[in-house]
Every structure is written in C-alpha cells, then in structure tokens.
Amino acid sequence: MQNKTTKNVLLSGASKGLGLCICGKLLKSGYRVYAISRTLSGHLRELGEAHKGRLFFKEVDLSDPIGAANAVFKGDFIPRAFPLDAFVSNAAQSYEDIVSNIDEAKLEGMFKVNVFSPMLLTKYAIRNMLLNRRPGSIVHISSICAHTGYKGLSMYAATKGAIESFSIGTAREWGRRGIRSNTVSPGFMEIGMATSLSDEDADKIRRRNSLKKAADPESVADTVAFLISDGASSITGQNVCVDCGSR
Template sequence: MTAPAAPDLVVVTGTSSGLGAATARRLVADGYRVVGLSRRDVDPATIGEGYAHHRADLADLDGIPALAKELITAHGRPYGLVNNAASGLDGLLPTMHNSEIRSVVELDLLAPVLLTKYLCRPMLAARRGRIVNISSIVARTGFRGLSVYAAAKAGVEGFTRSLARDLGARGVTVNAVAPGFLDTAMTEVLESGNLDRIKRRSPLGRFATPEEVAAAVAHLLGPDSAGTTGTTVTVDAGSSA
C-alpha cells in the first residue's frame, strides 16, 4: 500500500503580523505545511496545525544562502514561496537618511530576489512550484512619502514578470499580488487623514482586508492557477480603479 503524500510545503516570509500571519493561517487551513520566517517569534498555535516558525532576519542578505539550506534540510523541498516581508518607511526622499533608503531596498527587493534564487532550485529539480511576490498598488499609483518603497515594489513586479519567463519551462509559476492599503501595522505610520481619503476614494468605501489578499495568494498557489504566470493580481477594494 502506497503511503499518502505529505502536504506541500510553502515558505512564507514576514508571518509575525498583518498580511503574513493572515496568509499563513489561510494556507494551513487549505492543508499546506507552512514554514514562516520573521525577526520575531511566532507561537504556532496562533496560526494553526501544520505551521512551523523559523526566526530569521532577511535584512541579513549574506545569511540568506545558509538560511535557505537550513530550511530545506529541516523541512524538505518547498513547493511554494510567498515573499511578503517588507518595510514601508514613510518619508520624503530629500530628508531620508541613506541608511533608511538602503534598508528599504534591501529588505523589500534584494531579500526576495536572493531567497527566491536559492529556494527555486529545488522547485526546478522537481519541475513544479509556485512563487508569489507581494507587491503594492503604490508601485503603479505612487503615494506621497513612499517613493523608495514604491521603487522597490516596482522592482518586485519587474522581477516577477521576467522570472516567470526564466522558470516557466520547468513548471514553476511566478506571480505577484498587489494589495492596496490594509489596516495593519505598516499603514499605522501614515497620516490618518491620508488613509481616510483613500477609503473614501474606494468604490467599496473601505480597505481590502488581509484575509482577502491571502485568498488571492492561496489561489495563485493552487491548481486552478496552473496557467497563470508573470502577472500581478490587485486586491485593493477598487481604490486604484
């Protein structure tokens, strides 16, 4: 009698709060094994059965190769990768310190590129896999005080489109999800007046929820999205329409 196959493994970054936590909860509910990465510890009981946490600082770019090897050794080859971890410092470019600019670009763009480099290799060997990069509508709409964040997220979308062409022949899809503003810790640094204006501009009169964005991620990881690659799915309650 053949033993049942183990659930597919998905690595999700930035699972200590907000969208990352919502995504991890959705994926374990859908039957995946999920390994979450964040700088802060996460109690697996807050996510659900099938979740394991690995404390890691993705801002340490030089440590990413060893991190990827450690993940594969401990948990097996991943089927999916969700690059969610990001920093959205609010500040006008002329007054931002160079170290702040560097930290945003490194965490929001370079870290996903490097983690994908090492974790896509076992996907290519298996000839199956899913990569979902979290972008933002700001990459296309712009927003006052978020020029560096927007630049990094625009890079994520360009990376997504080109990598889809690189990996598609081996059965690996690469897509992005672009949320609008969400009620999470990242948007708490923005002025409340700006957020109220965004809500009023939305056809639905509200922000999208982390759970709605997580549902889009789950779709792109699932079998119904096998023919979808190189695209960006927007979930913003219509605010960019």
C-alpha cells in the same frame, strides 16, 4: 510520518499583519508552512498549536540577504532534497519620507529587506524546485502604491516596482520548467504598516477607491492561496491588485 501529498510553502514575514493572515489561510487550506520572521509572535505560536505538525518557524533577519538565504536553505530548515512547492514573499519594511529627504542608509536597508532578500530566497527556492522537479509557484506581495503613487511612499513603492519586474522576468525565465511567479498588490489595509497613517490620511486613501473601504487582508490572503493552488496553473507573470479599485 509526513503526508506526502501535503504541499510545502515557505512564507516570509509570517508573525504579524498580512503575513499572519496568509499563514492562517494556508494552514486552513491544508498546506505545511515554513514560516520565517524576525521574531516568533504569540499569534503565530497559537496558529502552530492549532495546526500541529504543519507549521515550522525560524527566526530570520532579512536585512542580511546572504545570511537569510543561508539560514533558510543551507541548514536543516529546508534542506536541498526537501521539496518546496511554493514561496510566498511577504516580509517588507517601509521607510517613509518625501524624496527631498532621502537617507541613503535607510534606503539601502529597505532595499535589502524588500528586494535583495526576496531575490536571493527566490534563487534558492527555484534551485530547490529544480532539484526536486516541482512545478513550484512563487508569489511576491507588492503594493498598490507601486502603481498609483502616494506622498511619502516613493522609495517604498520603488522596492515594490523592482520586485514586480523581477517576478515578470522570473515567470518568463522559468515557465519552461513549470515554475510560476506572480505578484499581489494589496490596497490600503487597516493592519501592519498602514497603521502608522493618521486617521485623516487613511480616510483620504479610502475615499480614493471604488469600494470606499480598506482592502480586506482575508481577501488578499485568499488571492495568494489561489495563486499557489493548482487552480492557478495557467497564471504566471501577472500582478493581481486586491485594492478595492484604487486605480
């Protein structure tokens, strides 16, 4: 028997890095998490064992936006009448190069994962919230590079800029139905995609921020958990930089 007061959250990119950290935080906070990712990692499996009955997983490939939306919302993973309280869009891929080397196929692939799939998943999350009359909350993970610019990350930053604009519009459009949308922009973290940076580049980025350190994934996850909580019921259309003061 499910506890009806437990809130249901859809989380993308839950298997590793920041997504895994957010997943752990949400489970500890008492949420029921519907996690999607390309593969089920050992760490995510362990989280599921530690929080039995509150973590559900489905393998979903966000490089196919329509297939991904159908897999999540058109089957028995999140049926229409199953009330969704929040969608945390964390999954992303990074294609790094300087602008003069842009490869159209890689660019299109990254936009599918980072922009088109989150948009389509948002479409069906909102439809679910409308049907079930839930004042849901949507949080997209952006990146500080959408605001400051980094060499080699122009195309990646463009996907994050797109999703931040989309979130602002979503907030304006759906606020009348109690649905909120916000973005969180983490600074450089020593996990996930940032691990591909050289020590020298990572050090350079750290030296550029006020706190002279990497952003803590736990701090980012806490911010996400706050934004989907009732404590953030008056916050929408915002971007929160969790970046150690990078701007």
